[in-house]
Amino acid sequence: MSITTRRDCEQADSHDPLGTLRDRFLLPDGVVYLLGNSLGPLTESAAARVERAVRGEWGEGLLRSWHEGWWDLPSSLGARLARLIGAGPDEVLVTDSTSVDLYKVILAAAMLRPGRRAFVTVADNFPTDLYMLDEAAAIHGDYEVRRAANIESLVDTIDEDVAVVELTHVDYRTARVAPMAEITKLAHDCGALVIWDLSHSIGAVPVDLGECEADFAVGCTYKYLNGGPGSPAFVFAASRLHSELLQPIPGWHGHARPFAFEPFYDPAPGIRRFASGSPPILSLAALAGSLDVWDLVDLGALFEKSRSLSELLIVRLEPLFSAGQIELASPRDVSQRGSHVALRHRDAEALVASLASRGVLADFREPDFIRLGIAPLYLRHVDIWDAAEALADVVTAGPNPQSA
Numbered sequence: 001m002s003i004t005t006r007r008d009c010e011q012a013d014s015h016d017p018l019g020t021l022r023d024r025f026l027l028p029d030g031v032v033y034l035l036g037n038s039l040g041p042l043t044e045s046a047a048a049r050v051e052r053a054v055r056g057e058w059g060e061g062l063l064r065s066w067h068e069g070w071w072d073l074p075s076s077l078g079a080r081l082a083r084l085i086g087a088g089p090d091e092v093l094v095t096d097s098t099s100v101d102l103y104k105v106i107l108a109a110a111m112l113r114p115g116r117r118a119f120v121t122v123a124d125n126f127p128t129d130l131y132m133l134d135e136a137a138a139i140h141g142d143y144e145v146r147r148a149a150n151i152e153s154l155v156d157t158i159d160e161d162v163a164v165v166e167l168t169h170v171d172y173r174t175a176r177v178a179p180m181a182e183i184t185k186l187a188h189d190c191g192a193l194v195i196w197d198l199s200h201s202i203g204a205v206p207v208d209l210g211e212c213e214a215d216f217a218v219g220c221t222y223k224y225l226n227g228g229p230g231s232p233a234f235v236f237a238a239s240r241l242h243s244e245l246l247q248p249i250p251g252w253h254g255h256a257r258p259f260a261f262e263p264f265y266d267p268a269p270g271i272r273r274f275a276s277g278s279p280p281i282l283s284l285a286a287l288a289g290s291l292d293v294w295d296l297v298d299l300g301a302l303f304e305k306s307r308s309l310s311e312l313l314i315v316r317l318e319p320l321f322s323a324g325q326i327e328l329a330s331p332r333d334v335s336q337r338g339s340h341v342a343l344r345h346r347d348a349e350a351l352v353a354s355l356a357s358r359g360v361l362a363d364f365r366e367p368d369f370i371r372l373g374i375a376p377l378y379l380r381h382v383d384i385w386d387a388a389e390a391l392a393d394v395v396t397a398g399p400n401p402q403s404a
């Protein structure tokens with residue numbers, strides 16, 4: 001349906017199959033929250049689950065809680081989020097941060113390709129990905145990190161010397177979606193393994209790691225999954241690789257028989273070998289609570305609503321684009337765009353502050369980007385309509401109308 005008035009937005013929202021999920025979030029009044037791609041908001045179920053973990057499991061259960069669910073949380077939460085990325089339930093583990101998991105999978109993948117001496121990525125990848133590739137290369141000695149200028153020029157950098165290609169699926173600035181199936185095949189044809197960073201993809205865009213025959217993936221749970229500040233990341237490894245896999249931070253939580261306290265490391269079967277030390281149980285409890293909401297989500301309806309909201313936003317801003325007042329930095333084609341919309345303006349930082357004073361929370365990214373995160377579980381068409389109005393006002397008035 002085409003939306004041309006705020007009334008149309010209300011109509012669309014009243015027929016929204018995900019509409020009731022908004023009530024599960026504890027959002028402040030009077031705010032349009034477009035930062036769910038940075039820090040997802042609190043759900044009632046996460047708050048309740050943390051309360052239970054603190055007072056019940058820790059307070060009452062004490063040590064025995066390790067054996068009544070805590071020990072299995074990294075695997076059981078991994079199994080619950082697997083369907084969001086097209087993975088099998090035994091292929092995902094929740095552990096550590098995305099940064100640390102990158103380090104683990106880069107070196108794990110490199111160990112599967114002995115003799116090859118190069119890693120490939122793109123120059124504008126997320127900084128932590130670049131740092132981890134450089135560090136993994138340095139630790140291993142004479143490794144070379146090749147930074148392609150962009151996704152298009154990857155093809156010129158992948159050859160028989162490449163062990164690992166590591167890329168972010170949805171660009172954190174522009175929301176551009178990299179062609180996962182194509183690139184994975186390109187790398188496999190040269191015998192290289194591929195790692196996908198899904199931090200801006202999970203819960204935001206369709207991902208089918210199984211269908212793409214992806215090797216490894218990592219990603220955040222505190223963005224679209226609403227797992228809470230610093231909630232642990234996830235790591236995926238295709239089950240066909242499990243038996244040969246070793247990772248560089250072996251610890252007792254990833255041992256085959258942790259309570260035998262053996263003096264030498266023997267990796268647990270399967271994805272569990274990616275565990276290192278004791279996980280942050282209270283953070284895992286928050287993630288478990290937020291997944292209670294995700295378990296209810298029909299993914300087809302989610303992606304359709306994401307597209308509907310981001311198209312509405314762009315269509316409402318089109319007059320500003322054609323007047324040259326602000327620039328669209330995301331792909332115009334919805335099939336190539338993730339679930340946020342990026343704009344560019346020389347006064348981006350001041351505009352974000354003006355928006356905040358009107359209750360529209362968006363973020364600024366260096367040097368001149370404004371990012372508007374579209375999280376369909378709690379955002380409505382009316383919110384997007386109002387955010388577009390506010391944006392048009394502040395762009396037209398200038399960032400500081402009083403002092404202009």
Ligand SMILES: *Cc1c(COP(=O)(O)O)cnc(C)c1O
Nearest residue numbers: 097098099126128168172197199
């Ligand atoms: C947010 C983000 C991260 C964050 O990594 P942490 O170590 O979990 O803080 C990593 N990669 C990408 C692409 C991101 O967007």
